[in-house]
Amino acid sequence: MLVGTPAKVTTAYKEAIAKNENDWFALKSCLSQLGLLNQLGFNLDRVQAGIAAFDRALARLDRPQDKWQPRQVVLFSGHMFDTPTRNPQRFPVAKEEVAAREIGKALDALGAGPGDLALSQAAAGGDLLFLEACQRRGIRCEILLPFKEPEFIERSILPSAEGERHRDRYFEVKSRLDGVFRFMPDELGPSPSGVDPFERCNLWLLYTTLAWGTDKARFICLWNGGGGDGPGGTEHMYKEVKERTGNVNWIDTRTLWTV
Numbered sequence: 681m682l683v684g685t686p687a688k689v690t691t692a693y694k695e696a697i698a699k700n701e702n703d704w705f706a707l708k709s710c711l712s713q714l715g716l717l718n719q720l721g722f723n724l725d726r727v728q729a730g731i732a733a734f735d736r737a738l739a740r741l742d743r744p745q746d747k748w749q750p751r752q753v754v755l756f757s758g759h760m761f762d763t764p765t766r767n768p769q770r771f772p773v774a775k776e777e778v779a780a781r782e783i784g785k786a787l788d789a790l791g792a793g794p795g796d797l798a799l800s801q802a803a804a805g806g807d808l809l810f811l812e813a814c815q816r817r818g819i820r821c822e823i824l825l826p827f828k829e830p831e832f833i834e835r836s837i838l839p840s841a842e843g844e845r846h847r848d849r850y851f852e853v854k855s856r857l858d859g860v861f862r863f864m865p866d867e868l869g870p871s872p873s874g875v876d877p878f879e880r881c882n883l884w885l886l887y888t889t890l891a892w893g894t895d896k897a898r899f900i901c902l903w904n905g906g907g908g909d910g911p912g913g914t915e916h917m918y919k920e921v922k923e924r925t926g927n928v929n930w931i932d933t934r935t936l937w938t939v
Contacts, residue, residue: 681717686729693733704741707734709891716890716924750797750820750896754790755889756783757882757917758806758902759933761840770904771805773841775937779902780809782931786900787813789929794818797892799885801825802853803836804846806902806914811853822859824888826881826912829863878912886920897925904933 681689693710700706711734717727758779759771771779783806792798798814798821800807814821825832837847854861864871864881871877889897899921903914921928 681723681726681730684726686725689726689729690733693730697733697737701737702741704738707737707741710734711738712891712893713887716887716894750892751795752790752792752898753797753799753889753892753896754787754792754814754819754898754900755885755917755921756798756800756807756810756900756902757885757914758783758810758900758931759904759914760803760805760807760836761842761846763839764841771902771933775933776809778936779806779931779933780813782936783809783900783902784813784816786929786931787817787819790898792817792819792898794820796820797822797859799824799889801836801881801885802832802850804838804840804843804850808846808849808853809902810900812849815853815856820859821853821857822888823854823857823861824864824867824881824885825862826864826877828865876911878910879916880912882912882917882920886917886924890924894925897921898927898929899925900929900931902931902933 684692697707711731714727714730714734718724718731761771761773761776762769792814796819798811798819800810800823802808802811802823802825811821811823827835833847833850837843837850840846864877864884868880868884871880901914901918903918907913907915918928918930
């Protein structure tokens, strides 16, 4: 798609389609992502060649009516709990209940419940609070992680204050999961040189959300409005979602922590 010709794109997608020719949802998901590129005007000759290949494949299949489709898809991004030595504090563990309450309010404002889908990572902090709130409401949850599980736990759970307690919560959420649990290295392969894995995971989450339909996409973030400690934080996700959908629910911790 980046450097080939329309003919090469068609050939490559035909080979991919042949391996998934009876999976309507897999084909439709790829077509939806090409549709986004088409709307952006990206390499139109190649994108439209790919769209044509998927259109022909889907025309041969009957759309399955008995497979589950979410009413709305809620994407989340938020700060991790502070490390014990973080100064100034951004998300102290003492504010956990306040944050959990506001995340619950945001879900309730969307009328989220059974029939909906939630997507996020599972870092100690906003992610776990969001997933726990979704599971209490019967929302189907899918977790997408930028690393294999041991590395993710070491980098995104244990460094936080009370990290071992949050690790236990992580495994409790995982044990109740009714959706998929996916690791980026397995699904997408190693991150290319120069590509930050956290930013890549943000985009993976976002495109997975949008693949269900832009009209179904909702976004909740727990954020202080500032930059993160590194690439791929909530600021990055907020900007990417705002650019594509404009549909964001921002829980501003600058005011929330004063409540």
